[in-house]
Each structure stands twice: as C-alpha cells, then as structure tokens.
Amino acid sequence: MASKLYQTTVKNVGQQRIGSFVSKRLQSTNTSAPKSSSFGKKLLATTVVTAAVAGGGVYLALNDPNVHDFVTTHVQGGEEALAFVKEHQDSLNEAHKQATHYLSLAKDHSGMAVDYATATYAKLTGDNTPSTPNPPSSSPAAASPAEPKQPEQQKPLAPPIVVQQLATNNAAIQELSRVVSELADILNDAGLADAGRDILAKADGEIRALNARWQAHIQEQSEILKAVKQIDQHGAALASGVDQLHGKAHISIQSTRANMVDKIQHKESIMHQDHSNEQLLLKESFQQIMAAESSKLQQQLAYEQQQALLAQAENLKRQFMQDSKVLIEHERAVRLQTLDKVYTRYKALEDVSVTQAAALDQSRRTHERFVALSSVQDCVQSRQRQPFREEWQALSNACASDATLKHVLQSVTRDTTEQGIATHKELADRYDTMAQQVRRVALVPEDGGFGAHIISLIMSKLLFKKQGLVDGDDVEAVLARSSYYLEKYDVENAARELNQLQGWPKRLAIDWIQAAREHLEVQQVLEIVETYVLSSSLNDA
C-alpha cells in the first residue's frame, strides 16, 4: 500500500519534474510492428516456392532447348532430374496409350451394351423397328429315330450228339451209360449239343474203357477159381494116403511092445539073484574092517589124553606168571599217578605265580602311565602357556608298550610339546585382537585390491556388532557365534565356526584356528589316554 503510493507519487513527480524532454525520452518511439510470422510458416513458404520453381524449370527444360542447356549446365542436380523424368516419360506415354486403349474398349462395350438394350426393348415392345439383330437359333434338333431292334436270328441247329448205350453185365456201368445217354438226349433236346459234345464223348470213352477192364477182371477171377479147385482135389488125395500110413504104423507098434515085455521080465529075475549074493559078501568084509579101526582109535585116544594134560600144566604156569606181572604194574601205576598229581599241582602254582607277576607288572605300568598323564595334565591346565616336552616324553615312554596308545600319542607333534598349548585365557585374549582385525577386513571381496581394503576399513566402522547365537553366513554372525562358544569354554565349536570364514578374514584368523586346534588336539589325546588308563586299571581290579 505504501509502496504503491510511493510509486505513483514518483511517477507523477517524475513526469512533472523531469519535464517533456525526459518524458519524450522515456516514451518509446517505435511503432508497434505487427508480430512477425513464426519460423515454421516461413519454412513452409520457402519449401513450396522452391518446389514450384524446380518443377517449372524441369518442365520448361523438357520442352525448350535453351532452358534445357541452362539447367544442365548451371543447376546442380538438373541433369539427374531431367534424366529421371525422361526415363519415366516413356512409361508415362505407355500408360497414356493403355489408358486410351482401355477407353476405346470401354466405348465399344458400352456401344454394344446400348445396342443390346435397344434390341431387347424393341423385341419386348413389338417387332416394329427394322434394325433388329439376328435372333440366335436355339430350337432343339429333332431326335433321330431309334433303330428298331432286329429280331434275333434263329441259330442254326447243331448236329445232335450220338451216344450208344453199352450192354454190360455190371449194373453200375450200365447205369453210367444210361446216364450219359440221357444227358445226350437232354442236350439234344435243348439244342446245346455243341456245348456238351466233347465232354460226353470223353465220358463215353471212359465208360467203355471201364467196361473193358471189368471184363478182364471177370476173366481172371474164373481162371483163379479153376486153379483153386484143382488144388482142392490134390489135397484130398494126400489126406487119404496119410490115413493109410497111420493105420500101418499102429499095428507094427503093438507087436513090438508085446515082445519087449517078455524080455524084460526075464532080465529082472537074473538081476535079483546077483544082488543078494553081493550083499552077503559086503557084510563080511565090513565087519572085519570095523574091528581093525576101533583098536586103532583106542590107541590114539590114550595118546591124546596125555598130551592134553601136559598142555594144561604149561598153561597154568603161564597164567600164574601173568597175574603176578599185572599186580606189579598196577602198583607202579598207582605210584606214578601220585607223582603226576604232584606235578600238576606244582605247575598250577607256577602259572599262578607268573600271572600274578604279570598283573603286578601291568598295574605298575598303568600306575606309571597315570602318573605321567597327570603330570602332563597339570602342565597343560596351568594358568600360562608352558612347554611340556619332558612330561610328554615320560608319557610316551610309559605308553610305548601299548600299540594304540603309542599311535594316539604320535598325533601330537614335537613342536607343540616344545611350545606348549594356548590356555583358554590366552585364546580368549587373542580372539579379541583377531576379531578386531577381521572386522576391518570383513567387506573385502575375494579379488579385492588396495582400494577394496580402504573402503572396507571405512565401511566396517558402520557395521553393527552382533552377539550370541545368531544365524547367518556373514562375518559378523560368525564372529558372534564363535565368541559365544568361546565364552562357554567350547573351543571346538568356536574353531569350527571360524573355519567357515572365507577370503581375507580367514587368512587373518587362520593362526588362531591353528592354536585352538592344537589346544583341542592335546586335550583330546589326554582324554583318550585317561580313559584308556582308567579302563585298564578297572580291568586289573
């Protein structure tokens, strides 16, 4: 409000004070020019004018030779334009001709159409107009009459088949012949003699042949009957002769039998007599022999009795000697048995004492191992890192006799024993420094160079620190998990977690992992040895 007032005041004052000279100066002297046309309109106008000039020039050049010369010499693309136009002039002329041709065609057709239309109109209205075109003939032609069918001529009669009937004794053949003749008659009647002539002739011939064969067979049969009769007669004659012979033989046999019977009876009586004579003789001789034999036998018996008595005496003597031997042996065996018993008892005592000694030895050894083991354990579990070489040596000496223990103890290297293992406290302290370094390198990629290291150093300051058992594969999560395990005195899991790192963080953490591994190794070996020693001591007990 105030400014407005001020301004108006200034203006008025200015005009009054400064005067006409200045006010004239202040007013503009330019007349307001009309707004100039825009750039697009100017461009369009220029294009149109140029195209018109060019087209006109080309047209003139085609028609006027002077202009043609001018265009070809002085204008830049004139020659090419003219050549192009000339090329297409011919095609243009062609097109023109074609167009006129089509036009004439069209005219003709239209004229034709008109004529036709007028003609039809005239026809429709009446046949008055003279200028009618020829009507097209369209009446159908008369069909040619069909030829009457010629009656079929009668076929000339064929010569009939002649078949003679056969007179035979055989009924079948007669039947066949009759059938054939009937067929011939039938065919003849029907007038198809030609058709069956050959077949019937063949059949006839075959029947005749059959008849001839049959006749031959009948003849053979009669001849055979005659021969059989003759044989029969011969047979009868033979039979009668045989009967005669039979009767004669019977008579002769009977006569000889009667003769034989007489002869046999005679012979029988003679034999009886001889037999009785011989029996008497045999009896006498038998008696004599028996007497002689019996005396001999008696003598022999006496002799044998003597011999038997002597033998028995001998036997008795022998038996006596045997019995006495057996008794002696028996006594000896008893004495030997007692000796054996004593011997076995002695042996048992020996064994017991030996095993006792072995057991004592074993327990001594176990005790020795236990002592060495506890010394190593004390060393390992001390507050500070201590080398335990001598203690370890003592332990391996004590365990040298047992193969498994020896093998187990070999897994710890000499360097470890010389340097000692890290205590839990030491591992925890070292872990802190290691974790700090690892965090600085956490964001370096696998193939990162110096720049990556610088960036990681800066960006790792922005990372959140995690704690406790968190899930995840990133460096922070791994560090959180392993520190959690380390707090719980679970070195194994802490080392396992750290082993999962990759790349630069792993490279930095590797020594810590190694130290933790050695720590774990020695602990495990000592545990194994301890259990072994304890179990063996239980065994001994």
Next chain:
Amino acid sequence: MSDKIVSEDLLSHKWDRVISNFVVKTGLGLSVGIVASALLFKKRTWPIAISTGWGFGVAYADAQRIFHPYHVPGVEFKKEKPTV
C-alpha cells in the same frame, strides 16, 4: 621373513609398509616437483602437482601389489571344486 608373523598381525604389517611407502613416495614426488618447477618450469605450480600425483600413484600401485600379490589384470582365478 625370518620371523613367523602371527596371522592376526599380517594386515597391520602390510599397512605399516603401505603407509611408509605412501609417505616416502609422495614426499619424493613433491620434492622432485618442487626442484623441477624451480629449475625447469619457471616456478609454475602444475609440475609440483603432477609430480606429487605421480608419487602418490606409484605408492598406490605398490600398495595394490602388497595387498594383492597374485592379481594379474584381466585374469580371474577360480577355485575349482574337485570332481570325481
């Protein structure tokens, strides 16, 4: 390396070398630049800047090589899983 460096200190050793390298080489570049500018280039400022930059660049390249000794440009080392 005669002593065995503990792995945690690996990086700090490298950083020591890198930083000392940087200081030395940049200083050398600076001094050479000053001398050259004074003697040859009519006391202009740009040779100093160039020379310092060169020194810095050489120090950077050395740092790259210290931190990544096996890096060959254009070659990618891949860890292959053993196949049976």
